[in-house]
Amino acid sequence: MKLKLKKILPDIIYPFAAVGIIVALWAIFAAAIDMELIVPSIGSTFDKLGNLLTGADFYRALGNTLLRTAASFLTGALAALLLSLVSLNDSVRKFLSPVIKIVRSVPTMSVILLTVIWMKPATSPIFVAFLINFPIMYSGFYSAFSGVDKDLVAMSKVYGVKFKNRLFELYLPAIAPAAFDCMQSSIGLTVKIVISAEVIAQTRYSMGIAMQMARGYLETAELLAWTLAAVVLSYILELLIFAIKKAFVRWK
């Protein structure tokens, strides 16, 4: 029991210490600058957050941004999974390689500005975030697929195991730990990109436009409150992926 507690305590103490330091620095800066417009106090920020939480507009914006994040993330993950799987074929991989490199190296802002011209404000953030998260997940999934134990693949071929069974019982479980880790780090990025694109695309009823309006009205505390909401949203989504990983990867 004592040993277990000793093992668990650092997992609780260190993250709390890190958050505590950030909050303390925030409080020190706010007190030193003493201008709500530049650095709002913790109290006023949480007051604003409290106000936001009681209004329907907050949930509408949160819901819309969450839906865009989910749509972009899931299409990105699915496309990355399928294309990384077919990339096990060397010819396909060589064909896709320049496309992935181009998608990866195009500046985020160019993509956002171009899609704002081409697409509706409600859909462009989904596409922009897809273009950013897809190559990251593709690379992660592909390296996981390439790392699948060749001996097990050979064994399954000798025993004449069908591709469908190999896919679901050998390949996917083998890549699952690395793939979930990759998805966990991509989801936070997707939230960030969706919000950034919402700001530029002026997407109505979104967290991005709410932040933009708060900035326009010099409501710095409200802007920070929305930022806190975005951080919590990212954290919850990361936790959700971690929980799915735990449920799926039971053998480790």
Next chain:
Amino acid sequence: MKLISVSKSYGDNVVFDKFCLEAEEKKILAVLGSSGCGKTTLLNIISGLTDFQGAVEKSGNKISYIFQNKRLLPNLTVYKNIEFVLKNVYSKEKIPCIINEILRKVELYDSRNLYPSELSGGMGQRVSLARAFAYPSDILLMDEPFKALDISLKKRIIETFNSLYRTDRRTTVFVTHDIEEAFAVADRIIVLQKGGNILADETLSVPAEERGYADFSETKKRIYDVL
């Protein structure tokens, strides 16, 4: 099963040059030889895991393979590992009976829900044996399956193998570098040299299960002489 004029090279390294071999139906052929003489390549040729020139004539296409390392899927339990190779050959209703029966034979029925990481080396190798015998193969290939085991465990696993084989005979090619292992299970022993030369070819008159402590000192001497 016949290997007809089989040639295989890795770059300049010629492993087999127009190699011919015949393995008797439902008998165990042990292939002895030093490291690098092409023992594993021979099994990979028979199983189709490597390309080659020449031909392999088989009485059937289904092959079981007991590898040196267990090659169990880490995400599947003992039961599911065996089921993995049977889904394509048996109906859903039949599979549980076959798996449970073989697991009882290898004394792993109580461990059927364990994952490979929870098994000892000997248990893992018994799962590998069970998988090979549960699969309805025409040919059984064995690549030094007893190599990584300590002496007492090796003895027990060989006993398990012999008891499974006694009731379910298959055309078997057993590759090893250990002459005692070969004498413990084989009906015929050949000594292979790199390039595909057969240095010795001995048929053992007493079946493995009746062999006990039979003295094959003369045969052993002939094999040791060419090794």
